Amino acid sequence: xxxxxxxxxxxxxxxxxxxxxxxxxxxxxxxxxxxxxxxxxxxxxxxxxxxxxxxxxxxxxxxxxxxxxxxxxxxxxxxxxxxxxxxxxxxxxxxxxxxxxxxxxxxxxxxxxxxxxxxxxxxxxxxxxxxxxxxxxxxxxxxxxxxxxxxxxxxxxxxxxxxxxxxxxxxxxxxxxxxxxxxxxxxxxxxxxxxxxxxxxxxxxxxxxxxxxxxxxxxxxxxxxxxxxxxxxxxxxxxxxxxxxxxxxxxxxxxxxxxxxxxxxxxxxxxxxxxxxxxxxxxxxxxxxxxxxxxxxxxxxxxxxxxxxxxxxxxxxxxxxxxxxxxxxxxxxxxxxxxxxxxxxxxxxxxxxxxxxxxxxxxxxxxxxxxxxxxxxxxxxxxxxxxxxxxxxxxx
Amino acid sequence: xxxxxxxxxxxxxxxxxxxxxxxxxxxxxxxxxxxxxxxxxxxxxxxxxxxxxxxxxxxxxxxxxxxxxxxxxxxxxxxxxxxxxxxxxxxxxxxxxxxxxxxxxxxxxxx
Numbered sequence: 001x002x003x004x005x006x007x008x009x010x011x012x013x014x015x016x017x018x019x020x021x022x023x024x025x026x027x028x029x030x031x032x033x034x035x036x037x038x039x040x041x042x043x044x045x046x047x048x049x050x051x052x053x054x055x056x057x058x059x060x061x062x063x064x065x066x067x068x069x070x071x072x073x074x075x076x077x078x079x080x081x082x083x084x085x086x087x088x089x090x091x092x093x094x095x096x097x098x099x100x101x102x103x104x105x106x107x108x109x110x111x112x113x114x115x116x117x118x119x120x121x122x123x124x125x126x127x128x129x130x131x132x133x134x135x136x137x138x139x140x141x142x143x144x145x146x147x148x149x150x151x152x153x154x155x156x157x158x159x160x161x162x163x164x165x166x167x168x169x170x171x172x173x174x175x176x177x178x179x180x181x182x183x184x185x186x187x188x189x190x191x192x193x194x195x196x197x198x199x200x201x202x203x204x205x206x207x208x209x210x211x212x213x214x215x216x217x218x219x220x221x222x223x224x225x226x227x228x229x230x231x232x233x234x235x236x237x238x239x240x241x242x243x244x245x246x247x248x249x250x251x252x253x254x255x256x257x258x259x260x261x262x263x264x265x266x267x268x269x270x271x272x273x274x275x276x277x278x279x280x281x282x283x284x285x286x287x288x289x290x291x292x293x294x295x296x297x298x299x300x301x302x303x304x305x306x307x308x309x310x311x312x313x314x315x316x317x318x319x320x321x322x323x324x325x326x327x328x329x330x331x332x333x334x335x336x337x338x339x340x341x342x343x344x345x346x347x348x349x350x351x352x353x354x355x356x357x358x359x360x361x362x363x364x365x366x367x368x369x370x371x372x373x374x375x376x377x378x379x380x381x382x383x384x385x386x387x388x389x390x391x392x393x394x395x396x
Numbered sequence: 397x398x399x400x401x402x403x404x405x406x407x408x409x410x411x412x413x414x415x416x417x418x419x420x421x422x423x424x425x426x427x428x429x430x431x432x433x434x435x436x437x438x439x440x441x442x443x444x445x446x447x448x449x450x451x452x453x454x455x456x457x458x459x460x461x462x463x464x465x466x467x468x469x470x471x472x473x474x475x476x477x478x479x480x481x482x483x484x485x486x487x488x489x490x491x492x493x494x495x496x497x498x499x500x501x502x503x504x505x506x507x
Contacts, residue, residue: 062446250483253442315439
């Protein structure tokens with residue numbers, strides 16, 4: 001194996017060559033790394049393991065995430081301050097930007113690439129935009145059955161131009177069907193509301209086949225499951241007894257379900273307030289085991305193929321990564337990546353994994369098979385890493 | 397996470413306590429205010445927003461915090477808010493450090 005020395009592959013951002021739109025290239029192996037403190041993203045070439053550009057002026061990017069157009073040319077970045085930015089990966093510029101709300105928490109793009117939806121804390125609800133123009137197509141306030149407005153979390157796309165999301169304060173799950181909606185707004189989306197699903201759903205995700213929507217609860221033990229293939233839709237509590245009667249540790253960072261590992265017939269879920277992952281059978285949704293981890297898991301991300309799951313942890317144990325073997329449910333590798341490991345992203349077919357190490361101002365690239373570090377990129381306070389190949393996946 | 401044995405050792409030997417907890421200053425040491433500032437922006441910021449304008453958690457702006465007095469803010473920092481995701485920071489912060497954070501937040505000095 002040819003290993004590039006880490007330093008030789010580090011590219012200092014000041015020396016970027018401007019992205020050259022005249023140079024023919026594909027964008028399928030590009031991606032972005034969020035620089036959360038400086039309101040910018042670095043555009044990276046995943047195959048070459050280098051940064052090729054930076055786009056600034058994106059506002060407050062704490063907790064920022066991104067989705068990609070079907071042609072993998074554009075990234076839509078969701079900022080904390082309500083900014084929705086469309087970035088052209090090919091030319092390395094900010095193509096469009098709107099301030100769509102006061103306080104936001106991620107978004108999703110419809111399966112046909114026509115609509116981008118943003119989940120908002122303030123005002124609570126989702127707003128949906130035409131991906132070509134960023135003009136608003138729909139505004140759906142999150143008013144729960146109790147009449148109160150609610151922060152909105154766990155927004156994902158579903159097959160059939162639909163979106164699913166959870167109402168944090170109201171304890172509800174809504175599925176919005178945009179299949180008949182036009183850009184003039186003359187046809188309203190059809191909303192299915194599942195109320196009383198549990199206390200404080202804090203995040204959610206959908207399995208890679210688009211069938212099972214799972215929302216984690218903070219206010220009580222358990223997880224909410226919606227089988228999207230069933231009619232009528234209903235919310236079913238699973239893992240109800242998990243943790244009952246056990247003392248929880250203080251949670252210094254909420255787990256994220258964006259990377260909820262779906263590895264073959266097993267789902268590995270981060271436990272809330274425990275140094276554990278929960279293994280769940282992907283058909284029966286019964287607990288099949290627990291894995292003791294180094295700290296409280298934040299992201300549990302399955303290597304494409306599903307054999308291993310890489311896990312990072314909440315403050316103050318956030319300098320370490322565990323690699324879990326899904327066959328044996330054992331931690332097979334544990335290492336210190338550096339101060340404040342915030343996010344992990346696998347190359348599309350999983351041969352490498354990129355890791356953001358915020359307080360080292362570094363993104364590290366590891367061989368997913370040998371666990372050897374292959375490269376390092378200098379990036380200012382990196383957080384989320386998002387590769388354009390997400391465009392081809394449901395729920396990302 | 398500090399477990400119970402650490403606390404009893406603390407009582408037995410302040411020296412061991414200092415050695416065992418390098419990241420956080422004790423009351424006798426000068427406060428590492430840049431570390432505390434970073435902690436508030438980064439770790440508190442993951443729920444309250446990097447600019448402290450709020451997120452899943454409430455805003456930590458001077459305007460929002462003026463409904464509580466200094467002691468109440470310190471109490472919230474150290475002991476959390478039961479029934480909400482706000483955790484107790486007592487395992488990681490001293491009372492002096494929580495007091496410094498409360499003062500700085502109420503002055504709007506960390507934004």
